[in-house]
Amino acid sequence: MSIIGKRKEEEEMEEIEIVIAGGGICGLATALALHRKGIKSVILERAECVRATGSAIGVFPNGWRALDQLGVGSDLRPTAVPLLGVRDVSLHNGKRRESTFSLTSVGEGRCLKRSDLVKALANHLPSGTIRFNSQIVSVELDPLSSYPILHLKDGTTIRAKVLIGCDGANSVIGDFLGLKPKKVFSSLAVRGLTEFANRHGLPIEGVRIRRGNTMSGGVPLNDHLLYWFLLHKWNPTDLAKVAHDPELIQKMAIETLIEHKFPAERIEIVKRCDLNSLSLTHLRYRSPWEVLLGNFRKGTVTVAGDAMHVMGPFLGQGGSAAMEDAVVLARCLAGKLGSKQKIEEALDEYIKERRMRLVWLSTQTYLVGSLLDTSSLIKKIFIMIFMALLFRNPTAHAKYDCGRL
Ligand SMILES: Cc1cc2nc3c(=O)[nH]c(=O)nc-3n(C[C@H](O)[C@H](O)[C@H](O)COP(=O)(O)OP(=O)(O)OC[C@H]3O[C@@H](n4cnc5c(N)ncnc54)[C@H](O)[C@@H]3O)c2cc1C
The missing domain is CATH 3.30.9.30 (D-Amino Acid Oxidase; Chain A, domain 2)
Structure with missing residues (x-):
C-alpha cells in the first residue's frame, strides 16, 4: 500500500478500547462480566443475529456459580429443568443393560434451551454492544503502538486496546496467537x-x-x-x-x-x-498438552471459551468453562486498563488462573471421548485405569468455583 493509502486507512481507522471477537456464549458472557465491572466493550459477531446452535445445554454447579456472578442465574432457573440423574442403557448382543447415575450429589445441574441462555446474556448488555455482520478476517499488531489492528470482511479496520478472541473452535484470534489447529x-x-x-x-x-x-x-x-x-x-x-x-x-x-x-x-x-x-x-478438541503449553497471549490479545480450550461434549463443560473464563477475565482486567503493561499483566494473571483448571477439564474430557472413540478393548481398559487414577471423583470438576466477579 502507498504511503498516502496507508495514511488514509489510519485516518479512517476506528478506535475501540475492548473488542470481543464472537458473540456466542463466551463473547456474550465476557461482555456482560466486563459491563458488571463498569467496563465498556464491543462484540464483533459475524452472524446477523444472536444464534444458539446446538438446541440445549447442560449447566452444572460451576456454571451456575458463573451465571450468578453474571447476574442472570435467577432469570434462567425458572425454565431450566433440574438434572437429577442420567439413565445409561447399553445395547449389546441382543441384551439390554441399564444403570442410573444420580447427579444429586453433584449439586445444581440443569438443562436449558441455548436460546434462553444467549438471550439472557444478550438482554443484559447495554444497547449497541453487539455489532452483527462483522466478521474479523485478520489481526496484526500496530507497528507503532503494538496494539491489535483488526481487519473485517467489509473492509473496516479497527484498532483495539484489548482484543479477546471468543470466536469459537475455528478462531481467527487463535490463529493469530499461533495456537495449533484443533483435532x-x-x-x-x-x-x-x-x-x-x-x-x-x-x-x-x-x-x-x-x-x-x-x-x-x-x-x-x-x-x-x-x-x-x-x-x-x-x-x-x-x-x-x-x-x-x-x-x-x-x-x-x-x-x-x-x-x-x-x-x-x-x-x-x-x-x-x-x-x-x-x-x-x-467434535473438536484442543489436546490437554496444548492447553498446558499453548501461548494464550500476544501483546494485549488473548482468547477465551472454545477458541482457547474447545473440548468434546462428554462432560457437558465447554460452555460453563467459557462462562468461568468470562468472570475471571473481567475480574483480572478491572482497574488495569491504564497502560499496555498493566493490561498484559492482567491477561497473564487471567491465563495463569485458568490454565490448570482447563488442563484438568480437557484431560478428563479427552479420556472420556477417547473411551467412546476407540473400539479396542485393550485401549479401553488402559483409559479406564488412567481415569480411575486421575479422577477418583469423576464429577469433582463441577464443584469448581470461579470466584466473585
Ligand atoms: C454436541 C455438543 C454438546 C455440548 N454440550 C454442552 C453442554 O451440555 N454443556 C456445556 O457447558 N457445553 C456443551 N458443549 C460445549 C459448548 O457448546 C461450547 O463450549 C460453547 O458453545 C462455546 O462457546 P463459545 O462462545 O466459546 O464459542 P461458539 O459458541 O462457537 O461462539 C463463537 C461465536 O463467534 C462467532 N465468530 C466466529 N468466527 C468469527 C469471526 N472471524 N468474526 C466474528 N465472529 C466470529 C460465531 O459466529 C459464534 O457466534 C457442547 C458442545 C457440543 C459440540
Missing part, C-alpha cells in the same frame, strides 16, 4: 429439539443409550419439549452429501438409528423434530 474425534453430533403437541410422557431425566460407538440420548426440557442428540462415526462421503441440509441430516440420523436397532421411541423423536433446530457438529 477432531471421529464421532460427530446431531442435535435437535422435538416438540410434542401432547405430553411426551417421558420422565424428566437424562438418557444415554449406547450401541457400540453410537450413542443416542437426550433430556426433556419440559412436559412437551425434548432435547436429543445422536453421536456416531459417519462416513465422510455420507457427510459431504448431507452438508447443511436439515432434511438430509434428519434422514441420515433416522437411518443410523434404524440400522443400529435403537428403540422405536428414539427414532420417532428424530422423525418429529423441528428441522430448524437441527445441527450437525464435528
Whole structure:
C-alpha cells in the first residue's frame, strides 16, 4: 500500500478500547462480566443475529456459580429443568443393560434451551454492544503502538486496546496467537429439539443409550419439549452429501438409528423434530498438552471459551468453562486498563488462573471421548485405569468455583 493509502486507512481507522471477537456464549458472557465491572466493550459477531446452535445445554454447579456472578442465574432457573440423574442403557448382543447415575450429589445441574441462555446474556448488555455482520478476517499488531489492528470482511479496520478472541473452535484470534489447529474425534453430533403437541410422557431425566460407538440420548426440557442428540462415526462421503441440509441430516440420523436397532421411541423423536433446530457438529478438541503449553497471549490479545480450550461434549463443560473464563477475565482486567503493561499483566494473571483448571477439564474430557472413540478393548481398559487414577471423583470438576466477579 502507498504511503498516502496507508495514511488514509489510519485516518479512517476506528478506535475501540475492548473488542470481543464472537458473540456466542463466551463473547456474550465476557461482555456482560466486563459491563458488571463498569467496563465498556464491543462484540464483533459475524452472524446477523444472536444464534444458539446446538438446541440445549447442560449447566452444572460451576456454571451456575458463573451465571450468578453474571447476574442472570435467577432469570434462567425458572425454565431450566433440574438434572437429577442420567439413565445409561447399553445395547449389546441382543441384551439390554441399564444403570442410573444420580447427579444429586453433584449439586445444581440443569438443562436449558441455548436460546434462553444467549438471550439472557444478550438482554443484559447495554444497547449497541453487539455489532452483527462483522466478521474479523485478520489481526496484526500496530507497528507503532503494538496494539491489535483488526481487519473485517467489509473492509473496516479497527484498532483495539484489548482484543479477546471468543470466536469459537475455528478462531481467527487463535490463529493469530499461533495456537495449533484443533483435532477432531471421529464421532460427530446431531442435535435437535422435538416438540410434542401432547405430553411426551417421558420422565424428566437424562438418557444415554449406547450401541457400540453410537450413542443416542437426550433430556426433556419440559412436559412437551425434548432435547436429543445422536453421536456416531459417519462416513465422510455420507457427510459431504448431507452438508447443511436439515432434511438430509434428519434422514441420515433416522437411518443410523434404524440400522443400529435403537428403540422405536428414539427414532420417532428424530422423525418429529423441528428441522430448524437441527445441527450437525464435528467434535473438536484442543489436546490437554496444548492447553498446558499453548501461548494464550500476544501483546494485549488473548482468547477465551472454545477458541482457547474447545473440548468434546462428554462432560457437558465447554460452555460453563467459557462462562468461568468470562468472570475471571473481567475480574483480572478491572482497574488495569491504564497502560499496555498493566493490561498484559492482567491477561497473564487471567491465563495463569485458568490454565490448570482447563488442563484438568480437557484431560478428563479427552479420556472420556477417547473411551467412546476407540473400539479396542485393550485401549479401553488402559483409559479406564488412567481415569480411575486421575479422577477418583469423576464429577469433582463441577464443584469448581470461579470466584466473585
Ligand atoms: C454436541 C455438543 C454438546 C455440548 N454440550 C454442552 C453442554 O451440555 N454443556 C456445556 O457447558 N457445553 C456443551 N458443549 C460445549 C459448548 O457448546 C461450547 O463450549 C460453547 O458453545 C462455546 O462457546 P463459545 O462462545 O466459546 O464459542 P461458539 O459458541 O462457537 O461462539 C463463537 C461465536 O463467534 C462467532 N465468530 C466466529 N468466527 C468469527 C469471526 N472471524 N468474526 C466474528 N465472529 C466470529 C460465531 O459466529 C459464534 O457466534 C457442547 C458442545 C457440543 C459440540
